[in-house]
Amino acid sequence: QVQLVESGGGLVQAGGSLRLSCAASGRTLSGYATGWFRQAPGGEREFVAAISANGVVSYYGDSVKGRFTISGDNAKNTVVLQMNSLNPEDTAVYYCAARAGLVRQIASMYDYWGQGTQVIVSS
Numbered sequence: 001q002v003q004l005v006e007s008g009g010g011l012v013q014a015g016g017s018l019r020l021s022c023a024a025s026g027r028t029l030s031g032y033a034t035g036w037f038r039q040a041p042g043g044e045r046e047f048v049a050a051i052s053a054n055g056v057v058s059y060y061g062d063s064v065k066g067r068f069t070i071s072g073d074n075a076k077n078t079v080v081l082q083m084n085s086l087n088p089e090d091t092a093v094y095y096c097a098a099r100a101g102l103v104r105q106i107a108s109m110y111d112y113w114g115q116g117t118q119v120i121v122s123s
Contacts, residue, residue, distance in 0.1 A: 002027045002112040004096045009117030012086055018119060020081040022096030029072065030054070033103035034079040035110060036070065038092035038119075045107045048094070049081060052103040059105055063089070086121045093118050 008020040022034065035050035049070040051058045058070050069082045079096065094117050097110035104110070 002029075002032060002098050004098060004112055004114035006094060006096045006114045006117040009094060009119045011120045011122065014087050014121055014123050016086050016121070017082070017084045018086065020083065020094055020096075020117060020119075022079045022081075022114060024077045024079075024098065028074070029077050029079060029098065030074050032098040032100055032112075034070075034072070035097045035099075035103070035105070035107075036079075036081045036094060037097060037107050038090075038094045039116075040092040043092070045095070046092075047105045047107065050103045050105060051079065057103055059103065061105075083119075086119075088121045088123045091119060091121050 003025045005023045036048040037045050039045045047061045049060045051070045055072045067085045072079050096114040098112040099110045
């Protein structure tokens, strides 16, 4: 079992930055592909970014490419999502997820989920 806890959300003005962290316990994240997804009010869960277990392969959703960066910190058993140039459309609850096996961009393929952290971007 992997327990995931997100942190780092908050309120930021458009154009600003936030750094989200996903801390794992129970297992080492270096054995899992990890993804970030987000869900806006009334919307579906959207893929944001994902990184392979070995940190070599990463994917990004089209709406965040060039602005967001996902990275792993094995020493802290944490995956970080650096979000720059934020805009109001990035407002959502951001979820961290993990799965054993290859990195994927589909939420239903992830086995472990955190509770989410709220990000609000004001215009």
